[in-house]
Amino acid sequence: MSQDSFQALVNRLETAWSGRPEGLLKHTVAWVTLGYVVLAAPVLVGLILLAVGVVLAVLYQSVAATLVAGLIAFAGLGLVVFVLGCLWVHFEPPEGVVLEEKDHPELHQVLAELGDLAGGMRFHRVMLDPDMNASVVQTPRLGIFGWYRSHLMIGLPLMEALSLDELKAVLAHEIGHLTRADGKTCAWLHRTRETWERVVERFSRNGHSRVFGDFFQWFWPRFSSRVLVLSRFNELAADQFAAHAVSPQALASGLRRLAILGKRSEREFWEPLDCVVNEGRDLPTNVMERLSEVIRQRLDSNEAAAWLAEAEASRTGSTASHPGLMARLAALHLPEESAHILPSELAEGQSSADLLLTPGIMEQTRRHFSRMWVEQMSEGRARRALQQELEQAAGNRKAWYRIAALVRLDGLEKVQAEVMALLERHPAHSGALYLRGSHLAEKSDPQACEFLERATSDPTIASRALQALEQVHTSHGREKEAAQAKERALQHDIELRAALVERSLLNASDSFFPHDLCESDHQALLNLLTGEPAVGRAWLASKEVRHFPRWPLVVIGIELAHHLSANARRALDTQLMHLWAGEAYVAVFVVDDATKGVLRALRRAVADSEIYRRK
Structure with a gap:
């Protein structure tokens, strides 16, 4: 379903069920039940096959019957394990600074009072995080089967932005999600939606996803849209609980203040900081301290009014689980005269952070979150640099394949612009050096010898480069140099034949050592292996060779998860060899009884040789 179609579906549901959240709740529960029933069907089939296999094995004692029974039982067990494995989704617990009750009694007292209004609601853990939320x-x-732990995440910037009453209203809103019976059901459906999203992703990545693909394409957007609309209704219900537990004025003031400060921090802090990150400048190590200063600065009333108006005019996105600010304020039924009042300035030391947290914990937490931000941004920069390297390497390979194809059709003259462009990006590209040298030789340019000589460093091209050098020297009357080039070509061909024989054989007696792939090439290899469902595990190393030691021999061992046809195997081998673009000789072997000795020798020599294992 396209984004526009999904948005239209959400709009239709929101209009159809407006004022009837209980009806939509029952309707959505029916949809999730349908999903579980469909997933239960293959599990039931698998259990039946398993039972049939066991019964056949008990009733019939012949070898053939036992074999058939085993195959049936194994197929049933495999189906059950496959489906349950896809359903077993692991969620990492949230990260933050834990606020223990003994260290922060005032905050926990506030939560206890609000929790008592909600029937004794308590959280397993209360934590600070770096968000204004x-x-x-x-x-x-238990994955899709539930049994949940509840973590309350409170943003330090949020506490620095809000007064104590405003923070109480915001916390009451969060508690309100887990109080009423229908609220708990809505929360369960929202969690189930997140779990199902991961399940659908896992099924779509699996080679057997076609079995369930049509169902998920039909079911997922319809179920997700209903949970989304229900979440918006539930947000308004949680607002009502907060208004009753604290006051509608405190909640409205908190919502307005967060909208204003959210716009301010975005314009005055995060956007300039994004420029620093994207331009590669030094990362500041005190990000949270700077954000605190921005939040605590006095607001200009005109700017605040403009930011609030902008927030109120914002439309709710198709995937947003919260209603817009205007809808939330309207649902509080505030008096007309207070509908557009700006929140009052907080006096010095009167933010909820100042009242509930000690200066020491605030300073310590800011430093901790600032370090986290620097680490995340540094990792992001490294990932982007790696991606650029991958794209450049892929671009170089693509450019070379295009040049190699065109030179056969159009000749050397018409590809020189592309050859020179490739050499600018990759000055040591042997193929481009050879083509450039050959073209200059045709023009009797003395620079031809330099390019051709550099091309001889590649054993796969050296013979042709030396022959071209011989012709250049001969054409210029340099008989001695021509004879030397001819002799070098002869000796090279002899050694090349020996090198190819040496590289075509893999034995348990070979000497292996760790590969020297750069990070970008290593990631490209992992991407290729991940995209081939038949590959279960893979090992990588280099083999010690006597002939042309500067032309590395890369050895890749592959364990197949299922059978691979001969054509598919050749295609995989070709893709693996293309990764090195002729810069190394690639030997690929499939792990079987004949090659287990090679794998044992490789793993003994290189402890971390395993580079891939399918999850």
Whole structure:
């Protein structure tokens, strides 16, 4: 389903069920039940096959019957394990600074009072995080089957932005999600939606996804849209609980203040900081301290009014689980005269952070989150640099394949612009050096010898480069140099034949050592292996060779998860060899009884040789 179609579906549901959240709740529960029933069907089939296999094995004692029974039972067990394995989704617990009750009694007292209004609601853990937000994160112990732990996440910037009453209203809103019976059901459906999203992703990545693909394409957007609309209704219900537990004025003031400060921090802090990150400048190590200063600065009333108006005019996105600010304020039924009042300035030392947290914990937490931000941005820069390297390497390979094809059709003259462009990006590209040298030789340019000589460093091209050098020297009357080039070509061909024989044989007696792949090439190899469902595990090393030691022999061992046809195997080998673009000789072997000795020798010599294992 396209994004526009999904948005239209959400709009239709929101209109159709407006004012009837209980009806939509029952309707959505029916949809999730349908999903579980469909997933239960293959599990039931698998259990039946398993039972049939066991019964056949008991009733019939012949070898043939036992073999058939085993195959049936194994197929049933495999189906059950496959489906349940896809359903077993692991959620990482949230990260943050834990706020223990003994260290922060005032904050826990506030939560206890609000929890008592909600029937004794308590959280497993209360944590600070670096966001200007508060949220309840529930992590399932049993994947899609639930048994949740509840974590209350409170943003330090949020506490620095809000007054105590405003923070109480925001926290009451979060608690309100888990109080009423229908609220708990809505929260369960929201968690189930997140779990199902991961399940659908896992099925789509698996080679057997076609079995369930049509169902998921039909089911997922319809189920997801209903949970999304229900989440918006539930947000308004949680607002009502917060208004009753604290006051509608405190909640409205908190929502307005967060909208204003959210716009301010985005324009005055995060956007300039994004420029620093994207331009590669030094990363500041005190990000949270700077953000705190921006949040605590006095607001200009005109700017605040403009930012609030902008936030109120923002439309709700198709995938947003919260209603817009205007809809939330309207649902509080505030008096007309207070509908557009700006929140008052907080006096020095009167933010909820100042009242509930000690200066020491705030300073320590800011430093911790600033370090986290620097680490995340540094990792992001490294990933982008790696991606650029991968794209450049892929671009060089693509450019070379294009040049190699065109030179056969159009000749050397018409590809020189592309050859020179490739050499600018990759000055040591032997193929481009050879083509450039050959073209200059045709023009009797003295620079031809330099390019051709550099091309001889590649054993796969050296013979042709030396022959071209011989012709250049001969054409210029340099008989001695021509004879030397001819002799070098002869000796090279002899050694090349020996090198190819040496590289075509893999034995348990060979000497292996760790590969020297750069990170970008290593990632490209992992991407290729991940994209081939038949590959279960893979090992990588280099083999010690006597002939042309500067022309590395890369050895890749592959364990297949299922059978691979001969054509598919050749295609995989070709893709693996293309990764090195002729810069190394690639030997690929499939692990079987004949090659287990080679794998044992490789793993003994290189402890970390395993580079891939399918999850």
